[in-house]
Amino acid sequence: RKEVEQDPGPFNVPEGATVAFNCTYSNSASQSFFWYRQDCRKEPKLLMSVYSSGNEDGRFTAQLNRASQYISLLIRDSKLSDSATYLCALQNTGGFKTIFGAGTRLFVKA
């Protein structure tokens, strides 16, 4: 079983839609969790950290569910500019290495 699994998509949604991505992980000792955004032919950029209490940044909400071992990213009121690949990532104890999911592609259409 892979350490991190994401639905590769693509997710095709109209502007204004709400879309949610999940990412499951297998190591219950995982400590820190993140979402990254990667535009086509660009580097991944940190979008937000993910906490059990949930955290929100504008239209983006991230949530960690330790019991079920998944993290989620919710995007409300999708914009054309949200079209990208979204990567989940986690760190185990020590934090030297980050394990990245393969990414979920999102296309937002007018």
Add this chain to the structure above:
Amino acid sequence: SQTIHQWPATLVQPVGSPLSLECTVEGTSNPNLYWYRQAAGRGLQLLFYSVGIGQISSEVPQNLSASRPQDRQFILSSKKLLLSDSGFYLCAWSYGTGGERPQHFGDGTRLSIL
């Protein structure tokens, strides 16, 4: 604030030629440094990471090597490139200490082997 510089942005090399990609970080000391490769349409593959000068950990056996001659400099090298070395090479850094250490990436080098 911290910045990471990676060059060149694109590179076209013949099979069998050598390679040297350089990455430097500014605005922090003793960072953890990483080299990743991303094949077209694929996920990130960790190649090397370093927690200090001269300390290199290799994740994937291949014809690439890495060096860290200075605290904030990380170099990826090869003596003889293979066709399979084509890809998008990304350097990243994170804080050396602390609990949560998200990685931050450079702009990447797109390497094509002919």
